[in-house]
Amino acid sequence: MRTIKLGIIDDSIFCRNLTKLQLMNVDSVRFDFVLEAESIADMETKVNQSEVPSLILLDIMMPGIDGISGIPIIKALYPNVHIIMLSDVTNQSIIRNSILAGAYAFVKKGTNTGDLVRIIRDVLAGKSYACPELIKSLFFGLQKPPQDRRKLSERELLIVHQLLNGLSFAKIASLIKTSIEKLQELIKRILIKLNISNQAKFST
Template sequence: MQSIKLGIVDDSVFCRTLTKFQLLNINSVHFDFVIEAESILDFQAKASSADIPEVILLDIMMPDIDGISGIPMIRALYPNVHILMLSDVDNPAIVRKSLLAGANAFVKKGTKAVDMMNIIIDVINGSSYVSPELTKSLFFGIQQPPQSRRKLSKRELNIVHRLLEGFSLDNIAKTFEITVDKLWQLINVILKKLNIASSVRVPSV
C-alpha cells in the first residue's frame, strides 16, 4: 500500500478535522499527517520537529499571514514539497495568484475524498491540478484589449483559446504533444506576459 506523508495548515479546526477524517478513511492509500498547524507561524514553529511532508494542504484565508504569502516561507523550509491549495474560495484572481506563487494545485474544500486522493497522487507524480472550470476562469477577460493578445505567440493563443473552450489540461497537453507539467509552465508564462495577477490582493479575514 502506498504511504504518503501530508501536512495541513488551516486555521479552522473543523476543516482540518474533516479533511483528515476523509483521507484517513481511504483504504487504498495510507495518509500520514506528519504536521498539522493553524497558521503559517505555527507551521514554522512545528516544522523542525516533524517528519518532512510530501504534500502540504494549505488554506488561503488565514489571519496574520495568508496561505499565498506563506508559500515561499514553506518552500524555504521544504524546497521540494508539493503545495496543494485547499480553499472554499473560487475567485479566479486568487487562483491565479496561488499558481504564480508556486502552488502545484488548487482544490475546493468539499472535494470528494477519492478525487482528493487522486489529485494528491498526481501532484506527487509531477502533475499540476486545477479544476477545468477554474482553469477556464483564469483567462476570462483577456480577449480585451487587443494589445494584450499581441503579447502572445500563436501557440500561446491557441492554448488560451482551448482553455476558454473548457478543454481539460490533459486534452490540451495531448494536442500539443507535451506533458501536463510542461503545459502548466506555459500557462504560467502566459499569465506573466499578460500581467494578469500583478495587482491581485488576497482579502484578509
C-alpha cells in the first residue's frame, strides 16, 4: 500500500483532527501525518522535528500569517512540497490568489473523502488545478472591449484559452515550455492587463 506523507496547518484543532480521521480511514492509501501545526509560525518551529511532507493541507484564514502569505515561507522550507488549500473561505479573490501564490488546488472543508483523496493523488502525480474563480475571471475578462483583449500577447491569449479549455497548469506549462511558477507569474500579468483585481485583504 502506498504511503503519502502529509502535513496539515490549521488553527482549529477540531478541523485538523477531523481531516486526519477522514484520511486515516482510507483503505487504498496510507496517509502519514508527519507535520501538524496551528499556524505558519508554529510550523517553522517544527521543521527540524519532523519528516519532510510530500503535501501540505493549508488553511487560509489563520491568526498571524495567513495561509496565502505563508506559501512562500513553506516553499522556502520545503522546496518540493505540494500545497493544497483546505478552507471554508468563499471569497473569490482570496481563492484565486491562493492558486496564483503557488497552491496546486483549493478544496472546501467538508469535501467528501473520495474526492479529497483523488485530488491529493492527482496533485502528487503532477497535476494542478485552475480554480473556478480564476477561470470565471478570465472568461469575463475576454468579454471586455477589443482594446482590452489586444493588450494580451499571442502567448498570453494561448494561456487563457487553454485554461478555459480545462487544461491543468502542468499541461499548459509544458505546452509553452515554462515552469508552473513562471506560468503563475504570466497569469498574474494577464489579470492585470485585463484589469481584473487580484488583490485581497486578510483579517485575522
